[in-house]
Amino acid sequence: MGVRTGNPQTALEALTCRRLLASSWPWRSAGYLLTTLPVALAAFVVLAIPWLVLVARLTEGGYQAGVIVFMVLFAAALTGALGPLIAPPLARLERNRLRMVDNRPAVSIHRAPAPAGLVSWLRDRYADPATWREVGYACLLATLAPVLSIAALLAVPLVGTFLVSPLLVLAQQPGDSPVALGFGTAATVGQTPPYVIVGVLLLPLVPYLWTLLAGAHAAVARALLLGETTEQLRAELVEVSRSRARLADAFEAERRRIERDLHDGAQQRLVSLTLRLGLARLDLPPDSSAAESVTAAHEQAKQLMAELRQLIHGIQPQILTDLGLPAALDELADQSPIPVTVKAQLPARPPNQIENTAYFVAAEALTNVAKHSDATSAAVTVRQHGTMLTVEISDNGHGGADPSRGTGLTGLADRVAVTGGRMLLSSPVGGPTLLRVELPCNHNQPPFG
Amino acid sequence: MQPQPTTIRVVIAEDGVLLREGLAGLLERFGLHTVAVVGDGEALKFAVAEHSPDLVVTDIRMPPSFTDEGLRAAVELRRAHPDLAIVALSQYVQHRYAADLLDSGDGRGIGYLLKDRIVDVEDFIAALRQVAAGGTVIDPQVISQLVRRRSDPLSSLSAREREVLALIAQGHSNSAIARQLVISEPAVGKHVGNILAKLHLPQTDDTNRRVLAVLAYLRDGRLG
Numbered sequence: 001m002g003v004r005t006g007n008p009q010t011a012l013e014a015l016t017c018r019r020l021l022a023s024s025w026p027w028r029s030a031g032y033l034l035t036t037l038p039v040a041l042a043a044f045v046v047l048a049i050p051w052l053v054l055v056a057r058l059t060e061g062g063y064q065a066g067v068i069v070f071m072v073l074f075a076a077a078l079t080g081a082l083g084p085l086i087a088p089p090l091a092r093l094e095r096n097r098l099r100m101v102d103n104r105p106a107v108s109i110h111r112a113p114a115p116a117g118l119v120s121w122l123r124d125r126y127a128d129p130a131t132w133r134e135v136g137y138a139c140l141l142a143t144l145a146p147v148l149s150i151a152a153l154l155a156v157p158l159v160g161t162f163l164v165s166p167l168l169v170l171a172q173q174p175g176d177s178p179v180a181l182g183f184g185t186a187a188t189v190g191q192t193p194p195y196v197i198v199g200v201l202l203l204p205l206v207p208y209l210w211t212l213l214a215g216a217h218a219a220v221a222r223a224l225l226l227g228e229t230t231e232q233l234r235a236e237l238v239e240v241s242r243s244r245a246r247l248a249d250a251f252e253a254e255r256r257r258i259e260r261d262l263h264d265g266a267q268q269r270l271v272s273l274t275l276r277l278g279l280a281r282l283d284l285p286p287d288s289s290a291a292e293s294v295t296a297a298h299e300q301a302k303q304l305m306a307e308l309r310q311l312i313h314g315i316q317p318q319i320l321t322d323l324g325l326p327a328a329l330d331e332l333a334d335q336s337p338i339p340v341t342v343k344a345q346l347p348a349r350p351p352n353q354i355e356n357t358a359y360f361v362a363a364e365a366l367t368n369v370a371k372h373s374d375a376t377s378a379a380v381t382v383r384q385h386g387t388m389l390t391v392e393i394s395d396n397g398h399g400g401a402d403p404s405r406g407t408g409l410t411g412l413a414d415r416v417a418v419t420g421g422r423m424l425l426s427s428p429v430g431g432p433t434l435l436r437v438e439l440p441c442n443h444n445q446p447p448f449g
Numbered sequence: 450m451q452p453q454p455t456t457i458r459v460v461i462a463e464d465g466v467l468l469r470e471g472l473a474g475l476l477e478r479f480g481l482h483t484v485a486v487v488g489d490g491e492a493l494k495f496a497v498a499e500h501s502p503d504l505v506v507t508d509i510r511m512p513p514s515f516t517d518e519g520l521r522a523a524v525e526l527r528r529a530h531p532d533l534a535i536v537a538l539s540q541y542v543q544h545r546y547a548a549d550l551l552d553s554g555d556g557r558g559i560g561y562l563l564k565d566r567i568v569d570v571e572d573f574i575a576a577l578r579q580v581a582a583g584g585t586v587i588d589p590q591v592i593s594q595l596v597r598r599r600s601d602p603l604s605s606l607s608a609r610e611r612e613v614l615a616l617i618a619q620g621h622s623n624s625a626i627a628r629q630l631v632i633s634e635p636a637v638g639k640h641v642g643n644i645l646a647k648l649h650l651p652q653t654d655d656t657n658r659r660v661l662a663v664l665a666y667l668r669d670g671r672l673g
Contacts, residue, residue: 268465268467271565275471275475298568302568305565322516
């Protein structure tokens with residue numbers, strides 16, 4: 001959206017084109033204006049006749065104020081009742097007709113196809129805001145559009161008359177009244193050159209006028225009849241989710257890099273250093289102060305080793321990278337303070353991001369279970385149905401988990417949403433709690449094509 | 450640091466250069482003889498064929514796959530040389546690794562330790578010696594997880610009995626357990642008897658058979 005390609009997509013865009021006169025746009029616009037007339041007539045017959053009758057009656061005079069108000073309300077009710085019935089088919093026709101002056105796709109603004117059954121069909125039709133926008137358009141079509149279209153089309157005979165005015169004057173029989181030319185009259189050929197000059201000047205403007213009016217009409221039609229706003233929103237949304245996915249991917253890659261760097265670099269060196277300290281300790285006399293400080297250093301290094309391992313594990317568990325989800329979940333279950341049953345059978349390894357998301361969902365959920373639920377057992381089930389990976393974490397605790405309290409669950413939902421998946425939580429007070437996460441899992445393609 | 454009657458000849462397989470040198474230095478310091486140092490599974494198999502060592506100390510995660518290269522080499526080597534003692538070092542607890550190693554022969558001469566254990570140098574060397582002598586040493590963390598995993602019948606054990614069980618599984622004799630827990634040896638014997646009875650395991654004095662029985666029980670609930 002918003003990116004202008006070389007060729008104009010609509011009549012309005014074509015207006016700024018230098019080669020407008022050589023293009024098909026003026027002719028398409030003229031066709032559009034011309035075909036507006038019969039459609040406008042149809043709208044006029046249905047929507048304007050009650051009002052015309054009303055106006056005709058009122059001009060007769062002699063009505064009480066109450067009666068006038070009643071008649072106005074009646075006409076309005078009639079328009080309101082009939083409008084939604086005739087506006088949608090009219091709008092459908094207008095959307096098709098829009099192609100004459102607008103190359104972009106025309107998507108209906110209606111949310112979904114009208115449901116079956118007369119009552120629900122009627123309810124849907126009268127309740128849908130889209131219908132009322134179509135009614136508004138139909139009103140414009142019945143009133144303003146034909147006037148403007150006729151005016152634009154009348155420019156042709158006007159300019160034509162100017163151009164051929166000398167001939168018209170010559171064709172006059174003596175005694176006839178002077179030829180009427182727009183704003184003035186001409187009785188002799190000598191009076192016609194100004195009209196011819198104006199005609200010549202106006203001639204190239206006529207296509208511009210057509211294109212302008214047809215373009216303006218089309219813009220109004222597009223604004224009222226097409227789901228352009230939703231379409232635009234959708235396009236923006238797609239772009240936003242793509243960029244979010246790119247960010248998440250970059251974040252993921254960065255995490256893996258940090259994990260690798262820490263593991264290959266810092267951790268190796270630290271283990272080697274600790275080993276040296278352990279050896280140095282043995283070479284010192286046991287009671288010396290040197291032995292004491294080396295022992296302390298050795299202990300500290302060991303503690304640091306454990307902390308670093310924990311840190312790396314939190315960034316990206318190595319068992320997940322090496323052996324995949326089932327093994328990593330088994331390890332997770334083993335570390336949980338309550339017994340956890342893991343059922344994870346996958347036909348193949350999911351894409352990195354999906355695998356990681358599934359793992360961190362399970363890890364966070366199990367932490368929550370252990371911290372808040374008072375459960376005595378929990379279960380993790382991972383399954384793949386077609387291109388969807390589901391992760392379910394259930395426990396027999398007291399339930400009442402609330403995503404609005406604490407950031408754990410919301411953070412999980414965000415993580416899941418980035419992959420295009422969704423998270424469902426059932427946690428009635430009194431338990432049990434079931435957290436279900438569905439992740440798109442296409443083995444052949446990265447999740448964001 | 451007791452003197453060893455015959456020098457244990459070791460092949461080390463580890464892809465991290467620093468750690469490889471560290472390990473070799475450590476073994477040298479305790480009088481074990483490092484005959485070859487290699488960096489991947491294939492090279493390990495060649496080195497064993499060439500040097501026929503008494504003990505192999507191998508990292509499980511090695512190139513090219515960086516998953517269980519070392520483990521697969523170890524299992525293969527055990528099949529070809531059932532008497533070859535192997536200590537596998539793991540980055541993380543993976544029960545399947547321990548199980549694969551134990552199943553790769555009669556379970557004797559097998560060690561499965563977390564890599565971090567090497568910095569407790571004396572314990573680590575003691576474990577290597579034990580394995581080289583045909584013993585079985587499984588990392589305490591594996592045992593504690595297995596105990597937690599199979600919670601039902603083990604819940605009948607007392608806290609002290611659990612401690613003793615973990616030490617049995619690490620291949621300690623009754624006297625070693627007594628020293629470690631600072632209790633008398635007959636007391637240990639009583640605990641061991643209670644444990645084996647509660648788990649319906651056969652009574653035996655052979656430390657290694659006892660370890661294997663306990664491990665088999667913990668692993669899959671079958672008698673070893």
